[in-house]
Amino acid sequence: MIPILGLAIGVVLGLLLDPSVPLWLQPYLPIAVVAALDAVFGGVRARFDRIFDAKVFVVSFVSNVVVAGLIVFLGDQLGVGAQLSTAVVVVLGIRIFGNAAAIRRHLFRA
Amino acid sequence: MSAEHPERDRTPDDVPAAEAAEAAEAPAAGQPERPAGTPGDPAPAEAAAPARRRRRRDPLAAVLIGVLTLLLGFAFAVQVRSTDTDTQLAGxxxxxxxxxxxxxxxxxxxxxxxxxxxxxxxxxxxxxxxxxxxxxxxxxxxxxxxxxxxGSVAAQGEGMTMTIRDPATGITSSVLLTAIQELRGAGAETMQVDQVRIGVSSAVTGTPGNLAIDGQQLQAPYVFQVIGSSQDMATAMSIPGGVVSTVGGRGGSVDIVQSDRVVVDALRPLDAPQYAAPDSGN
The missing domain is CATH 1.20.5 (Single alpha-helices involved in coiled-coils or other helix-helix interfaces)
Structure with missing residues (x-):
């Protein structure tokens, strides 16, 4: 319940406050969001597998975001930021798909 | 993530497996059969102690999870918003x-x-x-x-009128042509012969008594109206071997009347050049 509440409140706050993204954060925010989504899907899936652990979830959430941001930052420093952020999105997208498939199996037994 | 509290209620069963969560997460993605087997089986029951420890940590974990998901939602909304508004350049x-x-x-x-x-x-x-x-x-x-x-406009000015009489019909086209060229050489600016204007391309053709300039028939006497320095032209006509003596040798005679005002009013049609075109370069 808490995560759903948190998500909903966060979305509402974001829509209401409508802050402008600081310039230095702009390349990283979408990557961070995708990485966090991956962590959330992993958590949901672990929950269905009955192996959910808050510590694992928190650590994987934070580390996912940090690592994704670091990769993009590194890519920007090397001049391949666009390509690396694409790579990160692709990898995270694949993971999200895998987790979503596992969740689907639990939900629909199919 | 539908229910946090049910999850807490079930924790005693789940805890031992929780340590393996990280390890289990990755391989399970590729294996359809394994997740299908697990959900029904409760986990082994040997984990009472860790379960208690975890329950004590629960409020902190719940707060952390709540904060993280709130941050995620916030960032998500903000990102969606900014992608909407700043269409291209900002990102x-x-x-x-x-x-x-x-x-x-x-x-x-x-x-x-x-x-x-x-x-x-x-x-x-x-x-x-x-x-x-x-x-x-x-x-x-x-x-x-x-x-x-x-010769496309009429002209007037100082000049002379020269009349070549040809009673013996001995004046050939070359005599007339020589006369025209001598007059030009003496500074004639423009002239006409028997109402035919002489231009740069004028041609004298025909046989004696039947002469033509530019295809127009001439009748003797041939009257030249010339604008130019009358003195120079009269001198040029009269030099030995010049026009006057040539005409005289062929049985004709030349009258030259100098005048302050000679009118040359015959016009030549303006012939448009067929091949030449003005060059824009200076």
Whole structure:
């Protein structure tokens, strides 16, 4: 319940406050969001597998975001930021798909 | 994530497996059969102690999870918003921005160049407004000189009238041609022979008594009306071996009347050049 509440409140706050993204954060925010989504899907899936652990979830959430941001930052420093952020999105997208498939199996037994 | 509290209620069963969560997460993605087997089986029951420890940590974990998901939702909404509003440039990378900037700079340069061109053209037009009167005057004068030369306008001025009589029909076309060329050589500016204007391409044809200039029949006597320095021309006609003596040798005679005002009013049709075109280069 808490995560759903948190998500909903966060979305509402974001829509209401409508802050402008600081310039230095702009390349990283979408990557961070995708990485966090991956962590959330992993958590949901672990929950269905009955192996959910808050510590694992928190650590994987934070580390996912940090690592994704670091990769993009590194890519920007090397001049391949666009390509690396694409790579990160692709990898995270694949993971999200895998987790979503596992969740689907639990939900629909199919 | 539908229920946090049920999850807490079930924790005693789940805890031992929780340690393996990280390890289990990755491989399970590729294996459809394994998750299908697990959900029904409760986990082994050997984990009472760790479960208690975890329960004590629960409030902190719940707060952390709540904060993280709230942050995620917030970032998600903000990102969606900013993608909506700042359509292109805000999210573009440095190299893309540099390229866009380059394009814009090049475009700006082109437009600047265009402005400079237009401005100089405007200046030229403005200054040439005063020049144009002079230029027009000059052009008009040149056109007049040219049209006198090519015989498309009538002319008048100092000159002479020369009449060649030909009672013996001995005057050939070459005699008339020589006379025309001698007059030109002596400074004749324009002339006509029996109402035929002489131009640069005039040709004298035919046999004695049946002469023609530019295809128009001439009748003796042949009357030359010439504008130019009458004194020079009269002298040129009268030199030994000149026109007067040639005509005399063929049984004809020449009358020369110098005048302050001779009118040359025969016109030549203006022949448009078929091959030559004006060259714009100076």
């Amino acid at each position: 573009a990378r440095e190299e893309d921005l540099v390229r866009i900037l380059d394009d814009l700079t090049a475009q700006q340069d082109r437009l600047r160049q265009e402005i400079a061109d237009q401005r100089s053209a405007l200046d030229q037009l403005g200054s040439s407004d005063s020049d144009s009167a002079v230029a027009l005057q000059e052009a008009r004068e040149r056109a007049e000189a040219l049209s006198i030369l090519n």
